[in-house]
Every structure is written in structure tokens, then in C-alpha cells.
Amino acid sequence: MKMNTDPNWLKKKASMEDGGFVSVGGLVSEIGMPGREFPVNADPLRHAFVRLLQLKRREKSLSLEELANKADIDLAELMRIARDEHHTPNILTVCRIAEFFRLPQRPLLALAGLLEPTDDSFQHESLRFAARSEPVEKLSREEHKALEEYVKFLCDK
């Protein structure tokens, strides 16, 4: 077996590895069970993730079905992401979304609640984006009527 002897390759790779965790299996199972919990609440981030996906899709005038076909994503999974903010997306789906919309992979994985966010500003800026991107267009006649009827129903309860 011939290993790479280029010191520049080694330096570059070692710098990227940066002393981080690399374990596959191994010691210290006593300490923590494998899980996906991170010390931040993923819900607000996922709200931003869903809004980002929605706006990028609309920017390209794509339906969910068209996006699923073009980005090679399972339509049912895409529908769940779009409709259920509590749904934890599949990592491969998020990577394909990142590739299709030319978005950076790691921040998008963090936004989807699949990787730990890098810093506090990430959560702050994501929340700000989600809040600012909420639609403010006027209600249609039908929406207005439906809203009034539902509010009346609530008031009568």
C-alpha cells in the first residue's frame, strides 16, 4: 500500500481535520448515546429553513413537484419539509437542495437542525430572516371572508 507522501497535501488535510471528532464506533459509550440533540432549539431555525426553501423555489417559479424532479428529491419528503416544520429532513435531501440552489451545505444542514450551528449570530440572523420574509400582501376576498368567519366562530365559543 503506497501512502501519500506530499507534505502539502498532509498539511492541508490536517488543517481541515483541525483536531475534530472523527470516531466511527469506539470508546466512551458510557458518556452519551448517539442522538441528534443539539443545545439549541431547532424549531426557529427550521422555520427559517422552510421559508428559505419556499422563497428560493418561488424565485425560480418552481412548483414543489418541479423542484423534486429537477433536484432529484423525493416529492413526499419535500412536501413534508414544506408543510411540517417539526419534520427532521433527510440529510441527503438537504444536500441536494443546497446543490440545486447553490447554497453552502453546512449552514443549510445547521438550519435544517441536522448539524450544530457554528455561533449565536447564526440563530439570530436566521430568526430575523424568517420574521422579515413572512408575506405581507393583502388578503384576497376569499381569504378575508374565511378569516372573518373563523374569527366569528372563535368568538362564539
Add this chain to the structure above:
Amino acid sequence: MRIAVGLIDVSTGEPVQAELFDDVTIEDFLQTQRDWRPLVLEAAQRLTRAGDRPSIIPQHFHWDWTRKEGDLRMLANRFYGIRREDKLQGLAKLMTVGHVCRLPEQAGKPLVYVDYLEVAPWNIKPLMTALGRPHRFAGVGTRLVEIAVRLSVDEGFRGRLGLHSLPTSEPFYINTCAMTPVGPDATKQNLTWCEFTPAQADGFLGR
């Protein structure tokens, strides 16, 4: 097999020579228990006291090396170690049968499966930071992945590689190595299955 490989000495930032070997014995595994475990536990306790939740401390499958002696004699299992300064710096167990590719473009093709890969705790920066010390050598994980890719090439699998990554290791495999995260595997505690295509393996090797 015993060949020289470079690692980076973190204190100087320069390459130093280590030894890659494949005649791993049960003594080597016992050495990980003896030398690695106390450091890992101490670092983990400090991280917990500092308020970090267990989920951001390395999570590992339970591996009882004292029961793995039989594994050493199985031909389909290949074990590799890296030694420097008379200490084990990293260990890996690779399997050449029993797993196949899952990525749609190469589904069903043979690959090398990384069943176990671990570096000594003194080479893991977050653990050493918790203990107030610098980490020692960099690039050990990269070398072990390189061994796995080269074994895959030697076996005729063209660099195809698969593994179940722990959550804390995902940044290394997905971002640093650029493996494709195929998705959580419900049969393996929802750990993420990551895979190399031949092109990705070539990219990793710098070819």
C-alpha cells in the same frame, strides 16, 4: 506491513514520521482501554461540569475490545494502527465484505466498510481543550480514511467506501472528506450513512 506515514506535530505545524502497521494485536486494543479511556472520561466529565450536554461530547457505539479477539482472525476484517512515540495514535477496523453501496448511482456495488475508526484522545482538540492542554498530532483521522480508500482501490472497489458516522463526526466526513451523506440508517440507531464514490475518493486522495 509496516510503512512510514507523516502526521502533523501540532506544536510545530510540521510533518513528523509515524508508523502505519496492520499486524494489530489484542494488546493494541487493550492499550486503547488503558491509555485512551481515562483521558476521554476525564475530558468528558469536565465538559459535562462546564455545562456542555452529553450530546456534544463524542458518542460512540459500545466496543468491548476484550470480546473482539476473534475479529482479528477473520480475513474479511483488516485492522490498521498508527504509532508514534511508542503510543497508538489511531486505530481502524475495515471490512471488505458484508456491506454494499447505497447511493443510487452505485447501489449494490462492493465497498470497504469502516466498522471502527478512532484516534487517541490527545489528538482531539475539544477533549484536550477541556483538559487545558494542546492536542498533539493532526491528520490521524485523515490518514486512517486514506488507508481505507487505498484498501478499497487495492480490492478493486475503486475507492468506494461506506461508514456510519456519529453525529459529532459528521462535519469531518461530510465537509472535510466530502463524502455523500446518504441519510440516517434506522437499523443503526439512525446514524448517518456516508459514502464515497470513486470520483470523491480520487478527490480525497488528491489525484
